[in-house]
Amino acid sequence: xxxxxxxxxxxxxxxxxxxxxxxxxxxxxxxxxxxxxxxxxxxxxxxxxxxxxxxxxxxxxxxxxxxxxxxxxxxxxxxxxxxxxxxxxxxxxxxxxxxxxxxxxxxxxxxxxxxxxxxxxxxxxxxxxxxxxxxxxxxxxxxxxxxxxxxxxxxxxxxxxxxxxxxxxxxxxxxxxxxxxxxxxxxxxxxxxxxxxxxxxxxxxxxxxxxxxxxxxxxxxxxxxxxxxxxxxxxxxxxxxxxxxxxxxxx
Amino acid sequence: xxxxxxxxxxxxxxxxxxxxxxxxxxxxxxxxxxxxxxxxxxxxxxxxxxxxxxxxxxxxxxxxxxxxxxxxxxxxxxxxxxxxxxxxxxxxxxxxxxxxxxxxxxxxxxxxxxxxxxxxxxxxxxxxxxxxxxxxxxxxxxxxxxxxxxxxxxxxxxxxxxxxxxxxxxxxxxxxxxxxxxxxxxxxxxxxxxxxxxxxxxxxxxxxxxxxxxxxxxxxxxxxxxxxxxxxxxxxxxxxxxxxxxxxxxxxxxxxxxxxxxxxxxxxxxxxxxxxxxxxxxxxxxxxxxxxxxxxxxxxxxxxxxxxxxxxxxxxxxxxxxxxxxxxxxxxxxxxxxxxxxxxxxxxxxxxxxxxxxxxxxxxxxxxxxxxxxxxxxxxxxxxxxxxxxxxxxxxxxxxxxxxxxxxxxxxxxxxxxxxxxxxxxxxxxxxxxxxxxxxxxxxxxxxxxxxxxxxxxxxxxxxxxxxxxxxxxxxxxx
Numbered sequence: 001x002x003x004x005x006x007x008x009x010x011x012x013x014x015x016x017x018x019x020x021x022x023x024x025x026x027x028x029x030x031x032x033x034x035x036x037x038x039x040x041x042x043x044x045x046x047x048x049x050x051x052x053x054x055x056x057x058x059x060x061x062x063x064x065x066x067x068x069x070x071x072x073x074x075x076x077x078x079x080x081x082x083x084x085x086x087x088x089x090x091x092x093x094x095x096x097x098x099x100x101x102x103x104x105x106x107x108x109x110x111x112x113x114x115x116x117x118x119x120x121x122x123x124x125x126x127x128x129x130x131x132x133x134x135x136x137x138x139x140x141x142x143x144x145x146x147x148x149x150x151x152x153x154x155x156x157x158x159x160x161x162x163x164x165x166x167x168x169x170x171x172x173x174x175x176x177x178x179x180x181x182x183x184x185x186x187x188x189x190x191x192x193x194x195x196x197x198x199x200x201x202x203x204x205x206x207x208x209x210x211x212x213x214x215x216x217x218x219x220x221x222x223x224x225x226x227x228x229x230x231x232x233x234x235x236x237x238x239x240x241x242x243x244x245x246x247x248x249x250x251x
Numbered sequence: 252x253x254x255x256x257x258x259x260x261x262x263x264x265x266x267x268x269x270x271x272x273x274x275x276x277x278x279x280x281x282x283x284x285x286x287x288x289x290x291x292x293x294x295x296x297x298x299x300x301x302x303x304x305x306x307x308x309x310x311x312x313x314x315x316x317x318x319x320x321x322x323x324x325x326x327x328x329x330x331x332x333x334x335x336x337x338x339x340x341x342x343x344x345x346x347x348x349x350x351x352x353x354x355x356x357x358x359x360x361x362x363x364x365x366x367x368x369x370x371x372x373x374x375x376x377x378x379x380x381x382x383x384x385x386x387x388x389x390x391x392x393x394x395x396x397x398x399x400x401x402x403x404x405x406x407x408x409x410x411x412x413x414x415x416x417x418x419x420x421x422x423x424x425x426x427x428x429x430x431x432x433x434x435x436x437x438x439x440x441x442x443x444x445x446x447x448x449x450x451x452x453x454x455x456x457x458x459x460x461x462x463x464x465x466x467x468x469x470x471x472x473x474x475x476x477x478x479x480x481x482x483x484x485x486x487x488x489x490x491x492x493x494x495x496x497x498x499x500x501x502x503x504x505x506x507x508x509x510x511x512x513x514x515x516x517x518x519x520x521x522x523x524x525x526x527x528x529x530x531x532x533x534x535x536x537x538x539x540x541x542x543x544x545x546x547x548x549x550x551x552x553x554x555x556x557x558x559x560x561x562x563x564x565x566x567x568x569x570x571x572x573x574x575x576x577x578x579x580x581x582x583x584x585x586x587x588x589x590x591x592x593x594x595x596x597x598x599x600x601x602x603x604x605x606x607x608x609x610x611x612x613x614x615x616x617x618x619x620x621x622x623x624x625x626x627x628x629x630x631x632x633x634x635x636x637x638x639x640x641x642x643x644x645x646x647x648x649x650x651x652x653x654x655x656x657x658x659x660x661x662x663x664x665x666x667x668x669x670x671x672x673x674x675x676x677x678x679x680x681x682x683x684x685x686x687x688x689x690x691x692x693x694x695x696x697x698x699x700x701x702x703x704x705x706x707x708x709x710x711x712x713x714x715x716x717x718x719x720x721x722x723x724x725x726x727x728x729x730x
Contacts, residue, residue: 015408020639020669062416149636199669238658
């Protein structure tokens with residue numbers, strides 16, 4: 001089956017090897033006999049309703065974020081409609097911030113966001129940098145961990161009642177204080193974790209593919225055929241060990 | 252112990268310390284005695300060469316020591332900074348000038364304030380200071396050293412976990428250049444929009460760049476950084492992109508363009524993995540130079556070295572002869588004989604530099620085997636995501652087997668696996684010594700093993716080679 005991915009602003013938001021995430025989705029889809037088709041969506045380009053099963057937004061520096069913020073805010077309505085229709089979204093770092101309602105950056109500029117996730121972000125003075133380990137339970141009864149790297153000045157505050165992506169085992173997370181990281185609303189996930197995120201967290205890559213397939217078929221997310229993930233498991237273990245050994249959190 | 256210490260950019264930390272003003276402020280002479288003793292002790296204990304120990308001690312005991320010591324140098328000092336190429340450029344200048352000027356040169360690459368202090372402590376009768384400087388440490392070092400010349404090469408995305416965003420680094424450089432005295436010569440790479448702009452409207456500025464569109468890359472690389480016009484944010488149009496975002500650019504909207512070049516490389520000929528030749532052109536005339544190093548990026552290094560050496564008094568003949576004598580800086584296309592085989596060490600640190608290593612290897616007939624080493628120490632960058640930004644694919648197309656090693660060997664193996672490289676042809680051997688042995692075992696007698704390490708992996712591998720008696724340890728070389 002063809003899984004249609006819309007990659008938002010790949011020329012601008014690609015700072016932390018975001019193409020690694022796309023490569024993992026493409027290979028893992030192909031190994032299950034699916035075909036991942038990636039369309040770049042740039043500034044000023046319309047989001048065609050129904051054209052995508054999964055949207056990806058990567059990370060950028062403040063300069064690049066400022067260049068795309070107005071555009072993503074203008075796409076807010078189309079993004080909302082896509083989410084309503086069951087399209088999955090993964091947004092990392094800068095992309096995560098821009099899916100919220102606003103991002104006040106370090107220069108004091110107040111950038112508008114898409115308003116797809118119930119959160120706001122304000123840049124602080126100290127950057128939160130280091131390895132991170134999260135405990136997640138995206139599907140009830142199936143606890144998993146996510147290992148990654150974070151590097152952000154933004155403090156992201158979720159609205160009351162909003163669901164975080166995971167609990168911080170080690171690292172800073174959304175704001176260095178709450179003990180939570182990321183945000184999840186149905187099939188939409190935003191997170192600060194890069195590394196890139198998906199190569200060393202294959203279960204999460206498969207979860208996203210299953211959500212995208214669910215949108216494609218209109219049915220439930222399918223169970224995907226397991227793959228040989230020994231190398232991925234080793235990378236995950238090393239990354240987790242790093243986070244436990246040297247990821248920090250503000251006390 | 253790391254040869255390149257400190258996760259916090261030196262300048263930031265120094266500023267914080269000044270603000271608190273809690274340091275002892277001993278007279279320089281006392282600080283020097285203690286620092287030299289500490290260096291001897293550290294070397295005796297063989298704690299990794301101790302190249303920065305005396306400097307750390309000295310800058311702690313006597314914070315203005317670097318300024319005071321460099322002020323004693325009769326011919327003053329020159330600084331070199333860039334994301335990529337600073338070690339090689341400084342080594343080229345040393346080759347050009349070293350025959351007739353006694354240098355204080357931090358040749359082992361210890362390029363924070365403490366490393367420069369260590370160099371100044373270890374040499375007693377130097378005439379000229381020649382220092383490569385960490386990009387983030389540049390403003391503080393320039394403030395103390397007050398250089399007579401400063402060469403700035405390029406800014407690429409590199410170790411974002413350590414330096415923060417590229418734009419912040421560019422701002423620091425703008426401030427540092429603004430603080431330079433009028434008497435300081437500024438040498439900038441005009442092909443880098445951020446760097447070339449630093450000299451605009453300034454007297455005593457020399458701008459260099461390439462002018463040979465035949466050598467341009469077919470497209471901007473994936474990890475290209477300064478793609479947007481500095482003034483208005485429109486994507487630059489490139490008449491030629493040579494290395495990463497370095498090239499001949501022009502903003503189609505506002506006209507912001509590469510500045511006029513004073514020193515140019517033309518008629519470039521790449522000779523595989525062995526050499527590159529080019530015409531060095533300025534108003535003095537045309538000089539043909541043949542470098543015994545490959546790659547366009549080394550032409551950039553040579554241009555910076557030529558401009559800086561000329562500012563420091565070298566004749567055109569001395570420049571040419573020095574460049575043509577030069578072989579390799581420490582770990583950068585360095586050939587290390589190991590018995591009946593040779594190891595070719597190709598340091599990679601960031602996407603732009605690694606892309607050029609890949610491009611040069613592929614152009615020179617890539618090997619079928621490589622040992623690739625990924626560490627995540629502070630000097631490597633703790634965040635290993637940069638390997639996904641490197642365009643490894645052209646090399647992977649040619650390799651038949653990879654030995655992945657280093658602390659993050661599995662991550663590196665994943666990078667290759669998800670590029671479509673057959674997982675069964677990747678051997679994951681995290682231990683550096685065992686990986687080196689495996690690589691040598693797979694290399695025919697008389698053959699050359701290509702080893703592509705990150706910084707601390709390179710140090711570790713060189714140490715292994717040295718322990719087996721094949722190369723001198725770097726701190727001996729550095730002396």
